[in-house]
Amino acid sequence: MQALLDELVEKHREKGQDGKLADYIPQLGEQNPLALGVTVHTVEGEEFSAGDCPVAFTLQSISKVFTLILALMDHDEEAVFDRVGMEPSGDPFNSIYKLEVDSPGKPLNPMINAGALVVSSLIRGRTVDDRLQRVLSLVRNMADNQEIDIDSAVYHSERATGYRNRAMAHFLKEYGIIDDVESTLELYFQQCAIAVTCDDLAQMGLCLARLGVNASGESVVPRELARLVKTFMITTGMYNASGEFAIYAGIPAKSGVSGGIMASVPEKMGIGVFGPALDEKGNSIAGGALLKELSQTLDLSIF
Numbered sequence: 001m002q003a004l005l006d007e008l009v010e011k012h013r014e015k016g017q018d019g020k021l022a023d024y025i026p027q028l029g030e031q032n033p034l035a036l037g038v039t040v041h042t043v044e045g046e047e048f049s050a051g052d053c054p055v056a057f058t059l060q061s062i063s064k065v066f067t068l069i070l071a072l073m074d075h076d077e078e079a080v081f082d083r084v085g086m087e088p089s090g091d092p093f094n095s096i097y098k099l100e101v102d103s104p105g106k107p108l109n110p111m112i113n114a115g116a117l118v119v120s121s122l123i124r125g126r127t128v129d130d131r132l133q134r135v136l137s138l139v140r141n142m143a144d145n146q147e148i149d150i151d152s153a154v155y156h157s158e159r160a161t162g163y164r165n166r167a168m169a170h171f172l173k174e175y176g177i178i179d180d181v182e183s184t185l186e187l188y189f190q191q192c193a194i195a196v197t198c199d200d201l202a203q204m205g206l207c208l209a210r211l212g213v214n215a216s217g218e219s220v221v222p223r224e225l226a227r228l229v230k231t232f233m234i235t236t237g238m239y240n241a242s243g244e245f246a247i248y249a250g251i252p253a254k255s256g257v258s259g260g261i262m263a264s265v266p267e268k269m270g271i272g273v274f275g276p277a278l279d280e281k282g283n284s285i286a287g288g289a290l291l292k293e294l295s296q297t298l299d300l301s302i303f
């Protein structure tokens with residue numbers, strides 16, 4: 001495994017040159033486009049890392065998995081899926097288009113920005129900070145790392161420039177799908193700025209692979225929800241590239257525009273990947289290629 005990961009990092013690293021940093025969040029434009037790292041944690045307790053693994057990066061859209069778990073712990077499924085759908089959108093993650101033309105006001109799924117805003121609005125807590133602490137505590141428990149925290153530079157950078165997310169939140173408010181625009185956006189920008197490493201992503205992927213049990217053996221996510229979010233990861237986790245990723249990698253995965261990907265191979269392993277240069281759909285260009293080859297070499301597809 002170690003030799004394979006070393007080889008895949010060296011082989012795919014230069015693909016970063018063909019990608020683009022997510023500089024619409026200015027702070028993410030500062031990342032090194034040629035960085036590439038991968039960590040694997042297996043159910044047997046083995047750990048392997050190759051490439052730029054000590055580097056910290058932000059969760060961005062990967063946070064959508066964790067807020068969905070919390071929203072479903074706070075409300076029954078019907079209440080959540082009344083407000084956000086279960087179907088792939090086929091559109092980019094930040095698209096506003098179907099929000100107007102397809103079942104107006106109800107986002108198609110929780111893994112696109114509009115749907116994730118709805119999910120964040122459903123997380124219970126007295127203040128935005130209470131709600132954020134609940135998200136952080138779930139992430140820390142799943143990763144079995146109590147040090148995880150917010151990268152405040154990335155948070156402020158997105159907060160200052162998140163025009164399209166603001167537009168979508170106001171649109172959702174008009175339809176009565178979310179209640180408070182400002183607190184929803186505040187929570188959303190902060191959850192996206194939670195800083196992790198490949199190791200944390202691999203641990204969280206493993207926790208989902210073990211139906212919610214973390215590295216310390218604690219059950220931190222209800223079994224049924226671990227199953228449900230992995231299904232969303234397969235159908236919508238790589239945005240409008242989810243179909244192709246399911247064919248060539250065949251593992252539940254969730255990407256973010258920082259270049260992170262969290263993958264979960266049921267009953268086998270968690271995989272964390274980081275490569276900040278993105279393809280045209282907003283997925284890590286080198287990270288996605290590495291994961292596909294890793295899955296094919298080790299025959300990890302769930303199909």
Ligand SMILES: NC(=O)CC[C@H](N)C(=O)O
Pocket residue numbers: 059060061062093094113158165192255256257258282
């Ligand atoms: N795809 C992503 O990772 C998007 C998350 C980012 N914070 C945004 O809202 O634009």
